[in-house]
Amino acid sequence: MTSPAEHIQSFVNQTWLGRYDVPVGESTNTLIWSFMVSTLSLGGLFGTMTCVSLSAKYRRKTCLQINNVVAILAAVMMILSRMVKSFEMILLARFLYGYNAGLGINLHLMYLGEIAPKRMRGFLALTSSAYLSVGKLLGQVIGLKELMGTEDMWPYLLAVSGLPAILQFVSMPFFPEAPRYLYIDKGDEDGCKKALQWLWREDDVNLKIEMEDMRKERESAQVTQTKTMLDALRDRSVRWQLMAMLIPCSGLQFCGINAIYFYAFDIFRESGVPEEKMHYLALGIGAAEVITVSACAFMIERAGRKKLLGYGYLLMGVMMSVLTVLLTIKDWYPWLPYFNIALLFFVICIYGLGPCGASMCLPADLFLQMWRPSAFAVGGIVNWGGLFLIGMLFPYVVDGIGQFCFLVFVAYCIVTAAFMLYFIPETKGKSSMEITEEFNKLNYKKCSTELEKGIDLFATKL
Incomplete structure (x- = not known):
């Protein structure tokens, strides 16, 4: 939405003028634009909330297939919005895109996690992060004024998201x-056996090992139904798993990456980069994220989730602390703005290698x-709600405390790093049952301690 923003706002003004014979007021125009930007997050939040019921009632593959229709419908509405002179169609299409993303990302990760052998589980889950980064980069590229970021092409630019949906609809x-x-x-x-043989093309020995793991999990789950949110x-048996997922996943929004993107153009401007060249430098930021997320996919099964997340958040906190100091003294030396650009890229690389990549498979x-x-x-x-809150509140935070807003994110990064490194066990190369047994030691630690004390006391009395 950034590249065609001026054309969309002009379209809203023209539509309003044609309906009411007066230009749209500045406050009304700002409100409409805010809704256009934030309705994607609301749609994603709604799509995420329906994921539980739909995935439990229908097959994963069926849900993915139907979800593509939502994105295709949204793309059609984007193309027709200018023809019928309705900016409300853009609002509705953005909501549908958000719903498609909220439901689709969850279903896609669920599907990948359930088709992958444990030695490739992290790698396959990370393909989602890689493709999300590629999607953002492609959006920046085709949004350039030399391509589709023009007054004539902006409806088609907003409809491009329907193309991957058509591809998946045909291939699924x-x-x-x-x-x-x-x-x-x-x-x-x-x-299950037929699906495994089609997917993996492996010998019967490995398939039997995987089937045995599924059998144990099925036996443990036979007495219960799929759980609700x-x-x-509420349940104590997944308390630590929930914390191990929510703290780093919420960090995707609260680690400061949005502040980095927000300040990028200011840093470019202070370094003397011409205004018309800034979008090309922003493409470099997007490319850096794509490269590092892709590299994370190959590293995750060797380094492990715990190290990538823990040290990733720790390094982000340290680098943003340094960036805050350098932004404060940026006028002292003429070379500091260029150093800030290098720091900017370094933080993006750390984000791609750690938090952005490894969180997706949790x-x-x-x-x-x-x-x-x-x-x-x-x-x-948590993720979509955090995105909505950051989008609504972050500009006010920046207006209030300027570059010191990074310190809020620094605190979050340091706390998250300490939590991941000191409390959470590693999951790489382990089956679902093995991981559950590891976390049960934390979930029922107090009970185990009390039981051991009781045994010691009983033995003393004897």
Whole structure:
């Protein structure tokens, strides 16, 4: 929405003038634009909330297929909005895009987590982060004024998101249903074996190992149904898993990355970069994120989630502290603005290698099948809700304290790093049951301690 912003606002003004014979007021225009920007987050929040019921009632593959129709409908509405002179269609289309993203990201990660062997679970989950970064970069590229960021092309620019939906709609029928869903949720052992053989093309030994792991998980879940979000928030058995997911996942919005993007153009301007060249430098930031997220996909199974998240947040906190100091003294030396640009890129690289990449696979890693839909929904609500709050409140924070706004994010990064490094066990290379056993030591630590004390006291009396 950044590139075609002036054209969309002009379209709103022309539409208002044609309806009421007066130009739109400045406050009304600002309000309409704010709704256009924020309604994506509201749609994402709503899509995330419906993920639990839809994924439990229908198959993962079916939900993904239907969700593509939502994005295609939104794209059509974007194209027609100028023809019928209705900016309300843009509002509704943005909401539908948000719904498609909120539901689709959760379903996609769920599907990937359930089709992947444990040795590739982190890598496949990270493809979502990589493609999200690629999508942002492509949006910046095609939004350039030399391409589609023009007054004539902006409706088609906003409709480009419908193209991946069409591609997935056409290709999805050729893929099998998630094996873990078929076996654990539906009890379809034959269907699960066929799906595994189609996906993995491996020998029977590895398939038997994976089936045995699913069997254990299914036996542990047979007495219960798929859990709701309220169950996930209340149940002690997933308390630490929930914290291990929510703290770093909420960090995707509260780690300061939005502040970095917000200050980027100011830093470019202070360094003497011409106004017409700034968008090209911004493309470099997007490219840096794509490269580092892609690199994280290859590192995650070697380095592990815990180290990438813990040290990633720690380094982000340190670098933003340094950036705050340098922004405060930027007028002391003429070379400082250029150094700030380098720091800017460095923070983006750390974000891509750690928090952005490794957070995406946490719900699939940490939770058993019966908890997984609720975990994705809770994580998605926190993520989209945080995005909405940052979008609404951050400009006021910047106006109030300027570059010192980074210190708020620094505190969050340091606390998150300490939590991940000192409290959370590593999950790489472990099955779902093994991970659950690790977290049960934390979830029931107090009970175990009391039991041990009781045994010691009983032995003393004897």
